[in-house]
Amino acid sequence: MARLTAENLQRARQLIGLYPQSRSALIPMLHIAQEQDGWLTPDGMAHVAELLDIDPAEVYGTASFYDMFFTHPVGRYLVSVCTNLACLINGADELLEHAEARLGVAPGGTTADGEFTLEEVECIAFCGAAPCLAVNWRFFGNIGNDDFDRLVEDLVAGRLADDVPPHGTLNRVGRRVGLTAGAASSPPATHEDDATPEQARPS
Amino acid sequence: MITDAAPIVTARIGSPQSWTLRSYLDQGGYDGLRKALTMDPGEVSEEVLTANLLGRGGAGFEAGKKWGMLRKADPVYLVINGDESEPCTFKDHMLMEEDPHQIIEGTLICAYAVGASQAFIYVRGEFALGLERMTAALNEAYAFGAVGRNILGSGFSIDVVVHPGAGAYICGEETALIESLEGKRGYPRDKPPWFPAAMGLYKAPTIVNNVETVSNLPWIVTNGGAAFAGLGVGRSAGTRLFSVSGHVKRPANYEVEMAKVTFRDLMYDPKLGGGIREDRELKAFVPGGVSAPWFGPDQLDMGLDQDAVGKAGSMLGSGSVVAMDDQTCMVRAAWRITRFFHRESCGQCTPCREGGGWLDKVMRRIELGQGRESDLDLLLDVCDNIAPGLGWPPQKTTICVLGPSIPSSIVSGIKMFRDEFLVHIKEGACPFGR
Numbered sequence: 001m002a003r004l005t006a007e008n009l010q011r012a013r014q015l016i017g018l019y020p021q022s023r024s025a026l027i028p029m030l031h032i033a034q035e036q037d038g039w040l041t042p043d044g045m046a047h048v049a050e051l052l053d054i055d056p057a058e059v060y061g062t063a064s065f066y067d068m069f070f071t072h073p074v075g076r077y078l079v080s081v082c083t084n085l086a087c088l089i090n091g092a093d094e095l096l097e098h099a100e101a102r103l104g105v106a107p108g109g110t111t112a113d114g115e116f117t118l119e120e121v122e123c124i125a126f127c128g129a130a131p132c133l134a135v136n137w138r139f140f141g142n143i144g145n146d147d148f149d150r151l152v153e154d155l156v157a158g159r160l161a162d163d164v165p166p167h168g169t170l171n172r173v174g175r176r177v178g179l180t181a182g183a184a185s186s187p188p189a190t191h192e193d194d195a196t197p198e199q200a201r202p203s
Numbered sequence: 204m205i206t207d208a209a210p211i212v213t214a215r216i217g218s219p220q221s222w223t224l225r226s227y228l229d230q231g232g233y234d235g236l237r238k239a240l241t242m243d244p245g246e247v248s249e250e251v252l253t254a255n256l257l258g259r260g261g262a263g264f265e266a267g268k269k270w271g272m273l274r275k276a277d278p279v280y281l282v283i284n285g286d287e288s289e290p291c292t293f294k295d296h297m298l299m300e301e302d303p304h305q306i307i308e309g310t311l312i313c314a315y316a317v318g319a320s321q322a323f324i325y326v327r328g329e330f331a332l333g334l335e336r337m338t339a340a341l342n343e344a345y346a347f348g349a350v351g352r353n354i355l356g357s358g359f360s361i362d363v364v365v366h367p368g369a370g371a372y373i374c375g376e377e378t379a380l381i382e383s384l385e386g387k388r389g390y391p392r393d394k395p396p397w398f399p400a401a402m403g404l405y406k407a408p409t410i411v412n413n414v415e416t417v418s419n420l421p422w423i424v425t426n427g428g429a430a431f432a433g434l435g436v437g438r439s440a441g442t443r444l445f446s447v448s449g450h451v452k453r454p455a456n457y458e459v460e461m462a463k464v465t466f467r468d469l470m471y472d473p474k475l476g477g478g479i480r481e482d483r484e485l486k487a488f489v490p491g492g493v494s495a496p497w498f499g500p501d502q503l504d505m506g507l508d509q510d511a512v513g514k515a516g517s518m519l520g521s522g523s524v525v526a527m528d529d530q531t532c533m534v535r536a537a538w539r540i541t542r543f544f545h546r547e548s549c550g551q552c553t554p555c556r557e558g559g560g561w562l563d564k565v566m567r568r569i570e571l572g573q574g575r576e577s578d579l580d581l582l583l584d585v586c587d588n589i590a591p592g593l594g595w596p597p598q599k600t601t602i603c604v605l606g607p608s609i610p611s612s613i614v615s616g617i618k619m620f621r622d623e624f625l626v627h628i629k630e631g632a633c634p635f636g637r
Contacts, residue, residue, distance in 0.1 A: 018364050020278075020321065021405055026386030027369050031328075052386075065388035065549075067370030068328045084290045085493055086448040088539050089531055122372065122543050123290035124329055127448035127523075128455045137331040170367060171334040177345040178362055 003047040008032050012051055017180040022052050030063055034168040039070040067121070068137075075110045075117035077155055078167045079103070080134045083120050086127035091144075095131045096120055098145045102152060115156065117167075138164045205472055208434050208460035211442050212418040216301045222336045224343040227304040233349050235421030239312045240357035242424075247316040251420070253428030255440035260284055260375070260413030261492065261521045263509050265438075270317050272400040274408040281319035282404060283310050285326040285333070285414045286380055288372040289492040289521040290543060294444040294456045295414040299326060299333035302418070303340035307363065309417030311350065312424055314361050317410050321362050324414075325380055328368040337365045372547035376603050377411040378403075379549065390549050391603035415444055415522075436462035439508045443519075445469055449526035450483070451476035462508035466490065466498070469507070470526050483528040487619060491520030493540045494608035496595060497615035516595045532635035534627050537616040538566035544609040555606030558589045562609060574628035579617055586610035 004012055011032055015025040026048065033044035040063055049056040063069040081099055083092040096107070099118055103111055107120040126132040129141020133148075140151060154160050165172065215221045215230050227233070239247050252267030273279060283306065287295035298306060306324065314322045324341075326334050341363060344350045352360045366384060368374050374383045378392035381404050396402060403409025419441065423431050432440045439461040447469055448454040457475045459468070466488065470476040479485050487497045496517040498505075505511055509519050527536060545559035562585055568574050583593070590597035590607040593614055597607035617624060626634050 018362075021385065023386035024366075024384055027328075027383065028367055030369065031367055062386065062388055063369075065371060066328070066368075069369055083539070084543055085489070085536060085539055086291045086454075086525055089449055089525075089527060089536065122546065123288065123292075125287050125293040125296040125327070127291045127293050127446060127525075130448060130454065134329065137329050139332075170328070170331050171338055173335040173338040173342070175338055175365070176342045177351065 002037065002041060002043045004033065004044065005036065008036055009051075011174075012048070014175075014179040016051065018175075018178060023054065026052060026054075026059065026062060027066070030059070030069055031168075031170050034069060035170065036168070038076070038166060038168045039073050045071075073110070073114075074167055075115050076166050077115060077135050077164070078117050078119065078137075080119050080121040080124065080137075081107075082122070082124050082126070082130075082132055082134075084123035086123070087131040090130040092131040095133070095143060095145070095148065099133075099148055102149060116152070135160075135164050136167045137170060204464075204468060205474055206460040206463050208442055210458045211422045211431075212298065212302075212305065212415060212444055213456070213458045215305070216297070221301050222303055222340060224304060224340065224347060227302075231425075232304055232421075233308055233347075233355070235424040236308050236311050236315075236349060237355055239315055239424045240355060240359055244316050244318060247312060247424060250423055250428035251316070254419075254423045254431035255428075255435075255438055256416065256419055256423065256431065257438065257440070257509060258413055259415035259419075259443065259522065261289060261494075263519065266412060266416050269400065269412070270313075270410060272398075273317055273410060274401045276408050278320035278407050279318055280404040280407055280409045281310065281314045281317060281322040282377075282381065282384065282399075282409055282411045283322065283324040283414060283417055284375065284377065284380055284411055285324055285330075285337075286368050286375040287327055287330075287414070287521075288375045289494065289523060290540070291446060291448050291489065291525045292492055292521040292523040293446045293448075294522060296327075296330055296333060297456055298414055298418055298444075299330060300336050303333075303337045304344065305418050305421060306337070306414055307340055307344050307350065309420040310363060311354065311361065312420040313410065313412060313417055314363075315359055319361060319410070321364070323364050323366050323384055323404075325366050325368060325374075325384060328370050334365065334367055341365055371549075372543075373549045373603070373605060376605065379603070380411065381409065388549070390551055391605075393602050434460050436506070436508060438510055439506075443507065443522055445507070446521075446523040447476045447526070448523070449488070450480050450485075450528040450531070451478065451526045452480055453477035459507065462506040462511070465504050465506050466524065467503040469524055470503070476526065479526060479528050481528075483530065486527050486529045486531055487533065487615075488527060489523065489525040491518045492523045493525075493543065494518075494604070494611055495520045496611045497619060499619055513596070518596075530635065532570070532633055533616050533620040533623050534566070534570045535633065535635070537612040538563070538570045540612040541566045541609060544605060548605060552601035552606055554589045554600040555609065558585050558606070559609050561585050562613060566613065569624060569627050570633055572627065572630070572632040574624075576628060578628065579621070579624060582613050583617065586613055 132141040374389040379389040545563040
């Protein structure tokens with residue numbers, strides 16, 4: 001709960017090095033802080049403020065504008081049910097009611113065991129599979145009530161651990177190039193990656 | 204009917220591991236960039252002007268003209284808008300997940316043409332897989348030598364950053380996106396003076412282009428602007444990706460030739476939307492994102508032509524078409540759209556912040572059976588305060604166009620389905636059972 005770990009501090013400094021002006025790294029750094037603790041702790045935000053040499057109120061003020069950032073604890077799984085137009089007319093309100101009953105919480109609430117936070121969200125751009133939802137921003141479409149129950153069971157049993165990392169983990173692919181940790185003012189270098197076409201391999 | 208125009212931006216989608224460099228190279232990937240780098244940057248811009256490539260984000264401004272408005276200064280920045288948030292639009296989401304290299308190649312072609320010193324691809328924060336695929340593709344592209352120093356041996360160098368958003372509809376607006384990229388709250392900037400091409404990221408001249416827009420660039424460079432302009436009709440050139448959802452049998456993204464293909468084709472052609480589910484009647488449809496006024500079945504035969512749709516009082520906007528069948532409660536549909544704008548208002552301008560809240564409340568009470576007879580006039584009056592005259596395109600009382608978009612669904616709803624609103628009020632309940 002807390003300040004960034006040594007490893008995350010290194011990642012944060014690398015992010016700062018990618019931008020012409022350090023403050024541009026604020027939102028990516030907040031994602032790292034949220035990945036570490038599952039939410040944005042006061043200490044985590046204060047640490048980010050220190051690293052960017054800005055007031056903690058600037059960090060909080062920015063974080064509080066964005067729906068993905070939580071300044072209070074949330075469950076291990078954030079279940080985001082879309083109820084915007086395409087989902088609405090495909091049964092999203094009914095799905096949300098079912099989700100409330102199944103999890104025993106209203107939107108915004110977290111289950112007593114701290115596993116699930118339910119929220120109602122605006123369009124998440126998965127309308128070809130309405131009604132849809134996301135769990136920790138991994139998308140699931142064409143969700144009926146039975147599908148929802150199965151999804152919850154699979155999450156509880158850990159069967160989706162590879163697909164759905166804990167809340168806060170957004171991008172599991174790290175940038176590998178142009179990282180100059182600690183050198184916020186210098187432009188990113190591309191150093192050893194002058195690979196020839198023959199060396200390229202799909203990941 | 205569907206024309207025989209081959210897909211441009213979705214040509215590789217569906218092929219195995221379409222998001223990898225290997226797959227991309229096997230299908231002609233980075234050939235457009237290679238060719239562009241042998242041309243003069245001005246020649247590349249010229250091809251894009253010739254192509255008549257309209258921006259695919261929502262405003263539909265000519266990409267080539269936008270580039271030409273850039274203030275001459277150093278540095279110049281390029282920002283790619285992947286913050287797709289207009290409700291019922293899900294095409295950029297797919298492009299970022301399924302063909303990230305095409306976006307990177309398009310970004311590099313644009314950067315070369317406009318002389319950008321750094322490029323940022325702003326990906327909507329919720330798109331976790333999109334962020335992972337874009338980042339992995341960027342790593343591959345650097346290793347391949349297509350990004351970074353001395354790109355493909357040409358002497359041209361540029362760094363690209365994949366930047367995550369964090370959940371805010373307004374950040375799809377280009378000046379709000381720039382604020383967000385600077386690490387701030389996503390507040391739109393006043394234009395003038397903040398036209399990005401003059402004063403954008405860090406006050407430097409900046410080009411902001413949408414993900415689908417730049418995805419067209421490799422094809423345009425490879426095949427020539429004239430070939431692109433030869434598709435579609437007039438200003439509505441090329442193909443375009445439409446997100447078709449709602450009550451169609453086959454909701455999905457479809458890339459079709461502009462202007463020649465109609466709304467009816469999009470929703471009814473067996474290879475496209477496939478018709479309305481359970482063969483019900485179409486009641487109304489959203490022609491271009493929920494900011495756009497609705498169309499009725501009488502507009503089905505209109506071509507997907509930006510200017511024609513504009514003249515008819517709506518817009519192709521973000522390219523999302525939502526079919527609503529005869530069982531749809533239009534009050535609830537309009538309320539849901541209104542609630543969305545109220546929630547997503549950034550709060551800077553009073554007409555949007557306060558007006559959106561009032562409209563949300565009044566729409567809610569009508570849908571819940573607590574409406575008053577005077578509510579329809581009240582709704583239109585508040586709408587008129589946000590967008591005076593209620594015409595199209597709307598008059599602005601606010602910094603950005605989010606505010607003036609709020610009245611669209613309410614005004615459409617009252618105009619097209621007044622009786623349905625009145626039944627809600629008179630019966631004190633929603634006739635559709637909710």
